[in-house]
Amino acid sequence: MTYHGLTRAKPTVAALLCAAFLGLAACGPSESNFPGQPTGQGGPNNPTGKERESVFGEDGLTLFGGADEEGSLGGGGIGVNSFLWRASLDTISFMPLASADPFGGVIITDWYQDPKAAGERFKVTVYILDKRLRADGVKVAVFRQNKSENGEWVDAPVASSTGPQIENAILVRARQLRINTIEAQEQK
DSSP states (O other), X not given: OOHHHHHHHHHHHHHHHHHHHHHHHTTXXXXXXXXXXXXXXXXXXXXXXXXXXXXXXXXXXXSSOOOOOTTBOTTTSSOOBHHHHHHHHHHTTTSOEEEEETTTTEEEEOOBOOTTSTTEEXXXXXXXXXXXXXXXXXXXXXXXXXXXXXXXXXXEOOOTTHHHHHHHHHHHHHHHXXXXXXXXXXXX
């Protein structure tokens, strides 16, 4: 860019920055009043003066701290129930992990082949769906493959009861962890 092009770009950049700052300032609550409303209770952004709900729900969105709910992983405010998280890891600990995301609540294992069942392997994905310890707070997807005659792995059906059995094992372990935590707190 030439010197003349650079000098013309400075006012444009300054104008864009000024417009951005003005736009952000307009997002805040207004102190102006409509007739008949007390100061700070109404204005163009909130004409009724009532508290508005957040787009992110009742608890809002906290990224770097804030009060943790019981059983939530600390620090992010976007975490999952820690009892379900630890119970999930304990329950599938015999399988190698491929990925574990405590903020998204997803645990993905790598393929696991039981030494007693040659020619068959499994992969599990655990989804933790809630910050609370609830029966519907965990979902498990199980994938199965069998080795074909030519040595390739081929997808195979999984018994419909396998996923719920793993979910129940996770829930039982999560309850045990919670009870142990409560008992430890009571002893203090």
